[in-house]
Amino acid sequence: MLLFVEQVLNGLQLGIFLFLVAAGLTLIFGIMGVINLAHGSLFMIGAYVAATVTGLTGSFLIGLLAALPAAALVGVAIEVVVIRRLYAREHLDQVLATFGLILFINEAVTMLWGRTPLFLNVPDALRGSVEIIPGIPYPVYRLTIIAAGILVAVLMWLVIAKTRVGMLIRAGSTNREMVAALGVDIALLYTALFAAGAVFAGFAGAMAGPLVSVQVGMGEQILILTFVTIIIGGIGSVRGALVGSLLVGIVDTLGRAFLPDMLKLFLPPAEADGIGAGLSSMLVYLLMAVVLIVRPTGLFPAAARAH
Amino acid sequence: MPKSYEKPFLVIGLVFLMAFPYLAEAMGNAYFTSTVSRILIFAIAAISLDLILGYGGMVSFGHAAYLGVGAYVIAILSFHFYDGSALFGLPGTEFAPIVWPLGVLLSAVAALILGALCLRTSGIYFIMITLAFAQMLFFFFVSLQRYGGDDGLFMFAGRSHMPFIDLDNDRTFYFVCLAFLVGFFLLCRAIVASRFGRVLQGIRQNERRMAMLGYPVYRYKLAAFVIAGAGAGLAGVLLANHTRFVSPDILAWTKSGDIMIMVILGGIGTLTGPILGAATFLMLEEYLPVIFGDLSMPLLKDHWRIVFGPMLILIVLFARRGLYGLLFRKENGDD
Numbered sequence: 001m002l003l004f005v006e007q008v009l010n011g012l013q014l015g016i017f018l019f020l021v022a023a024g025l026t027l028i029f030g031i032m033g034v035i036n037l038a039h040g041s042l043f044m045i046g047a048y049v050a051a052t053v054t055g056l057t058g059s060f061l062i063g064l065l066a067a068l069p070a071a072a073l074v075g076v077a078i079e080v081v082v083i084r085r086l087y088a089r090e091h092l093d094q095v096l097a098t099f100g101l102i103l104f105i106n107e108a109v110t111m112l113w114g115r116t117p118l119f120l121n122v123p124d125a126l127r128g129s130v131e132i133i134p135g136i137p138y139p140v141y142r143l144t145i146i147a148a149g150i151l152v153a154v155l156m157w158l159v160i161a162k163t164r165v166g167m168l169i170r171a172g173s174t175n176r177e178m179v180a181a182l183g184v185d186i187a188l189l190y191t192a193l194f195a196a197g198a199v200f201a202g203f204a205g206a207m208a209g210p211l212v213s214v215q216v217g218m219g220e221q222i223l224i225l226t227f228v229t230i231i232i233g234g235i236g237s238v239r240g241a242l243v244g245s246l247l248v249g250i251v252d253t254l255g256r257a258f259l260p261d262m263l264k265l266f267l268p269p270a271e272a273d274g275i276g277a278g279l280s281s282m283l284v285y286l287l288m289a290v291v292l293i294v295r296p297t298g299l300f301p302a303a304a305r306a307h
Numbered sequence: 308m309p310k311s312y313e314k315p316f317l318v319i320g321l322v323f324l325m326a327f328p329y330l331a332e333a334m335g336n337a338y339f340t341s342t343v344s345r346i347l348i349f350a351i352a353a354i355s356l357d358l359i360l361g362y363g364g365m366v367s368f369g370h371a372a373y374l375g376v377g378a379y380v381i382a383i384l385s386f387h388f389y390d391g392s393a394l395f396g397l398p399g400t401e402f403a404p405i406v407w408p409l410g411v412l413l414s415a416v417a418a419l420i421l422g423a424l425c426l427r428t429s430g431i432y433f434i435m436i437t438l439a440f441a442q443m444l445f446f447f448f449v450s451l452q453r454y455g456g457d458d459g460l461f462m463f464a465g466r467s468h469m470p471f472i473d474l475d476n477d478r479t480f481y482f483v484c485l486a487f488l489v490g491f492f493l494l495c496r497a498i499v500a501s502r503f504g505r506v507l508q509g510i511r512q513n514e515r516r517m518a519m520l521g522y523p524v525y526r527y528k529l530a531a532f533v534i535a536g537a538g539a540g541l542a543g544v545l546l547a548n549h550t551r552f553v554s555p556d557i558l559a560w561t562k563s564g565d566i567m568i569m570v571i572l573g574g575i576g577t578l579t580g581p582i583l584g585a586a587t588f589l590m591l592e593e594y595l596p597v598i599f600g601d602l603s604m605p606l607l608k609d610h611w612r613i614v615f616g617p618m619l620i621l622i623v624l625f626a627r628r629g630l631y632g633l634l635f636r637k638e639n640g641d642d
Contacts, residue, residue: 091434101614102616
């Protein structure tokens with residue numbers, strides 16, 4: 001039971017990471033109509049910059065604060081140089097061009113940082129664990145991630161639902177030309193939105209730094225998992241992204257933790273381990289298949305948009 | 308040149324390809340034969356993808372999955388043949404007339420199951436979901452510890468055994484690949500020109516209209532998806548035999564991207580294009596590092612992708628009709 005609660009929290013924390021990446025991706029898709037495969041690269045850049053700056057200054061906070069503008073800067077550069085030319089193109093072009101971006105960015109990161117993975121320590125202030133429920137010590141750092149994720153989700157909802165900028169974003173997603181005709185600098189708005197998505201991804205990458213090894217390709221792993229969450233949640237819906245992310249995070253973590261043991265109840269242990277490992281890595285995709293059969297447009301489909 | 312030159316172009320190309328192993332040996336570079344075999348194999352995969360991508364308008368970003376299924380069928384049965392152990396109570400085998408059709412068949416079955424799910428969606432969903440399911444198969448093969456898991460599986464028993472044909476001879480194997488490419492090309496040409504092919508292209512242009520005309524759109528798309536999966540499976544069968552080694556890397560998502568690049572580079576919506584694209588892509592992959600090495604740019608030699616990425620972006624942005632478009636003039640009536 002204690003292990004179960006701990007694994008649920010771990011799942012929650014993976015879900016938060018996925019949400020931070022998925023939210024940017026789905027906002028950019030829902031509003032600009034662009035599918036950006038290079039979004040995972042921004043996650044990676046956040047992690048690399050955070051690891052490097054933390055290594056230089058010894059302060060994780062400075063590393064984190066450096067990662068955000070770095071991700072934003074790269075995001076703006078990507079938008080201005082490539083993505084901007086893709087708004088009116090078909091999805092195939094967007095996929096290929098951003099695939100080219102991934103090749104470029106991965107190679108550039110390899111040139112700058114080399115092929116050996118970087119490691120980042122959990123900051124001293126957040127080391128150790130607390131007993132949230134008596135008998136269950138849980139690492140403070142992971143709790144911080146969960147809290148930060150919730151904070152970002154609330155912040156994002158406030159901005160989109162309550163502010164003027166949010167109103168323009170919502171209006172732009174419904175009718176881009178109309179908003180532009182009303183005198184809003186839609187190009188600037190899009191660039192800013194893209195930068196915001198990049199910051200979320202960079203933030204997630206920097207926070208993930210102490211938990212995983214920072215290496216080339218880490219962005220794509222999370223990107224594809226993010227696609228699964230978006231398909232489950234429904235494209236273009238931030239609420240869907242949140243539900244999908246948490247669902248995928250928890251199912252994936254619980255599957256990996258308990259599936260092999262559950263299979264041992266009715267299979268020989270050696271086979272149970274093998275099948276369990278295979279099945280648990282496929283579990284979220286099977287979840288996606290089930291959701292797709294029941295609701296082809298995801299759990300929370302955004303209203304159909306004119307493109 | 309005008310489009311009517313396409314046929315003579317292909318015939319000359321075929322004559323050249325038939326003479327190639329002898330030319331390579333005469334020049335003392337028999338190794339090239341193996342390189343070109345790889346090109347022929349990937350040309351099959353690229354054509355099969357273009358069938359659904361270019362003609363059917365289905366942007367499948369998981370095509371390498373079917374390549375992987377075909378390749379793993381060969382390698383796993385070869386493993387049991389070498390090992391002497393049984394698989395589901397049956398012995399392993401290297402006998403090509405059994406394993407090759409089986410590899411193609413299982414790829415088609417995989418395409419049928421995944422296609423039936425994926426085709427419930429369209430547009431951007433379809434791209435993401437084909438990618439996600441391909442990744443699922445990737446993790447599935449990674450988890451097969453018995454068959455090498457992450458590290459892959461060597462075929463110690465060598466290439467499949469074909470009666471009367473010695474596949475272990477590189478030149479013979481080359482001609483087998485060439486024969487399959489020509490056969491598959493002609494098959495796809497017949498498909499594209501058939502009533503089925505016309506309906507498929509109609510669906511790409513206006514799915515709703517075709518549905519209103521009474522065509523079972525979903526079934527047509529699924530049939531095309533399965534044919535494409537079988538084609539990729541054939542390429543996988545040949546690829547496993549070519550390298551005598553398979554690993555989950557064959558169905559990594561970047562491979563799906565590579566095959567898609569071959570189609571775009573060569574010319575989407577044509578059958579000649581993917582062949583040109585596969586040749587160009589694999590040559591670039593092989594020789595860009597060498598060229599940078601010769602130009603004494605060691606940094607770019609190791610990191611040639613930093614040049615290839617932007618090249619791809621430029622092609623997508625400015626040269627949509629690919630190499631085919633460069634070679635053959637656009638004529639009135641083309642869409």
